[in-house]
Amino acid sequence: MKTGEIVSNRVLQDEYYEVKFYAPEICRKTRAGQFVHVKIENLKDRILRRPFSISDVSGDGVLTVVYKRVGKGTEALSTLPAGTVCNLLGPLGNPYSPPDNEEFPVIVAGGYGSAATYLIAKNSPGKGILLLGARSKNDLILIDKFTAAGFEVRTSTDDGSQGHKGFVTELVDRVIEENKDKKIRFYACGPTPMLLALAKMLQDRGCNDAELSLDHLMCCGVGACFACVVKVRADNEDGWRYARTCKEGPVFKASEVYTGE
Amino acid sequence: MKTGEIVSNRVLQDEYYEVKFYAPEICRKTRAGQFVHVKIENLKDRILRRPFSISDVSGDGVLTVVYKRVGKGTEALSTLPAGTVCNLLGPLGNPYSPPDNEEFPVIVAGGYGSAATYLIAKNSPGKGILLLGARSKNDLILIDKFTAAGFEVRTSTDDGSQGHKGFVTELVDRVIEENKDKKIRFYACGPTPMLLALAKMLQDRGCNDAELSLDHLMCCGVGACFACVVKVRADNEDGWRYARTCKEGPVFKASEVYTGE
């Protein structure tokens, strides 16, 4: 098999797909929270790569990406058959720092966020909790995998079709309350508005070692173009600076996230 | 089957391919010398159609194109599997006027010219001759089909690898000599320099009812853009005008072809 060769590519659930690439070198280096930058070979009239979190890696060199079909690139990707070779760059970005034996991991995820954080659960020495939010029940993905990794999964949906009706951030306080005795370590990945709300909450609650994966439309993926920036706190007159999520992130400490404005 | 659906697409010989489309309406209307304008669905970064002579049509609506792989479009076309639906415009252009019972058809063809003239042979009431020229033996295509249609085939190659070594036009005079008693009707299709040389020859020999298929890089294919023009004789001060090969051609009378300059 060639590096980047698609091993399988199938519908996971609703508009979500799972593609597996043969990529032993990337797998070997991957740590939770990193991403691959994929050149989608059959993409017409468009030339840029598309970034996807590495959802899983296997010992025999198979890398899993879980993606939602949202536009031209993911549409094209969803039609690529096994055997297609795609050029992959990665692993890119800074990973989450994994929970240690003392810590109780609580993952807060929205959208494809559960895919982006699964490796934390998989590699966690102890059990933990996944708070998973989505628009609707069809968007709640990978619950089984988290459960199999020993995580308790609590869900919320905007439309109430499964779990708590409302924002996933509304589940956070109860978890803190319930696990007062433990050394909770928060991890999060999801849509930016959710992450900003969560960062504010966690900053207020003093959970400064929480780690959030913030991203933005990417271009180079390696820190060269300054397309993907988000505001992080900085020691200058504005109180913030633009940090490149591909290189300085996507994982940032909750305390770094600039929530003003 | 959908209109434009590829029924088969295979190597014919060397760099030549044969693709069959299901296109009953076009088949019904097609006359020898006309072409289809094909939108090659998987062509990347390029948007224009590619014109191809209609090489054959069947009673059950299957249209055959024989094409040489020469660039991006034909390269892409050669990879399209059966079942792919392509948008076809056609039949376009003016056809050859078929030989009548009295006439003895002599076809002079170079390159894909034999594909472009095969329908003349197939529909000819009497037998005839095909003079087929090419760079080398691998480029001599469709000899079997012409033979099966009852045509005698004489070949020439630039490198002498099959038949006469030299230009196909050098075979013309012998045919005229041998068939003095018959009412010869010439038809031709091939590279422009060959056709211009042939037109001059036929004009000199008074074969004014000869018909040549002249073409040039096309764009719209229907006479709207003036991309595809060649010089034809005209009653103006220059002695020529630019005629659109897609609409006023591709078939022109030998007497119309402007060979000056």
Place this chain on the structure above:
Amino acid sequence: MVDLTVDLGKFKIANPVMTASGTFGYGFEYKDYYDLRELGAVVVKGIAVKPSHGNPTPRVAEVAGGMLNAIGLQGPGVDKFLHGAEYMPFLRQSGATVIVNIWGKSIEEYCEVAARLDAESEGIAALEINISCPNVKEGGIAFGTDLKLAHKVVSEIRKVTSLPLITKLSPNVTCIADFARAVAAAGSDMVSLINTLTGMAINIETRRSYIANITGGLSGPAIKPVAVRMVYEVARAVEIPVIGMGGIMTGEDAVEFLLAGADAVAVGTAIFVDPYAPLKVIKGIQEYLERHGCKSVGEIVGAMEKP
């Protein structure tokens, strides 16, 4: 039902989609494809005083996301256009809204063709002045890249015809809004934009340009972002109606131009890809308007949100 008609001040069109000059011949070539009355307007290929051979071949080359052309305005000349069966007589009979694109090598030539068309103007809705031609008298500087010449040619044409005038602007300038202002001041009733961007492509094996004329005009999806930007700038600079074009392939593309401030649009290169493209664009606009609960095209013209 959505009202697709557009009032361009001097005349109305049934829907906002025209054909771009030079990409739809004289309408005649597409008569077997559909009824030309389905189009907002048919804009014919440029007409000059005399018949013209146009440029030597090759005249077109395909490039990423579009094509280069240097057709060089081959055409029948105004006499034949007015009286040859497949030109104006056919168009009159077709019932289409017809806009005649005109050009010349000097101001006199522009005026002469305009005057001739004015004298037999039945069935002509407007003249579109292509100012991208080099002014041979003035040493080849294109009318469309010199503010004074642009103003001059339009104001002189204005004197010889009462037909509505649309000036077609060249994008090969530093500030296209200045040109829009100049031709509006000179009496142009509307502007259309963009014409092609000057480009070039070299065959590295023969080391010759793919185009006999060396440079050619770039059209197609590749130029759409430049075209949308220029329409946005022009629509904010002048009060007169704006007809936008450049790389429109779909109804969505057309909506972009309308949101940027175009009152109507034209489809060009897309017609080579699909003769039915203009009709599909009309349908796409209609669907967009319906989906967004708009009653008329005008509701989205210039309706881009301020940031």
Place this chain on the structure above:
Amino acid sequence: MVDLTVDLGKFKIANPVMTASGTFGYGFEYKDYYDLRELGAVVVKGIAVKPSHGNPTPRVAEVAGGMLNAIGLQGPGVDKFLHGAEYMPFLRQSGATVIVNIWGKSIEEYCEVAARLDAESEGIAALEINISCPNVKEGGIAFGTDLKLAHKVVSEIRKVTSLPLITKLSPNVTCIADFARAVAAAGSDMVSLINTLTGMAINIETRRSYIANITGGLSGPAIKPVAVRMVYEVARAVEIPVIGMGGIMTGEDAVEFLLAGADAVAVGTAIFVDPYAPLKVIKGIQEYLERHGCKSVGEIVGAMEKP
């Protein structure tokens, strides 16, 4: 063996392929991909007097055949550039040929950053002056679209540094050759072109520009024909070396620019598609030269056949 070195008058480069400013960061970002000495030169992202946030987000949008960007020159400022480990100190150590792209909001700012770099010029082969910035003092007219301002900024910078100067020209002008002549007369040792074409893309659902800054610069294959044409025009207008860029994805693309008259080329957007693109372009040029029996790059510079 083909000699790939190129003599740019003031300095030599190992091969004709540079990185385009803004698309290769400060070199540091690609250090793990290959040895930067393999490149003809590393042209860094624009440096100004002070650190700068750049524009609000979103800053990029993908369009047919390319992309729009309005990064807005985010950067560390000249101090940090000269002394921060991942900037100039790293580049010096890398052994790469380094060209520093500079910008400012006024002539004073341009001169200040040039003077600062001149004072610590070790390892800097040349300065590339990005004149596509709006001159805030002069009410926002870009230096690169006003002939007098372009001449002024280059001649003032010329006074404060003896480093070789490359002026990077904007394509958003009527006659780019005039700008090349103006900056050559002002003391620029070379010119580079093209910078991005100003464009725009609208999200028709939100009715907002895809770019927070509303307009952005178009780059990638879509602009190649315009870039080749401009290089052709400029190479015939000035004697000084010309660095060509705009949509170069392959060695063949680069050869087109060389044939049109560029002495060297730069690869930009292609790097986002493939970080190894510049090396592949070098290889492609080399193969072309070998196939055509050329001994040096110079043999094909401007070697386009006259028609």
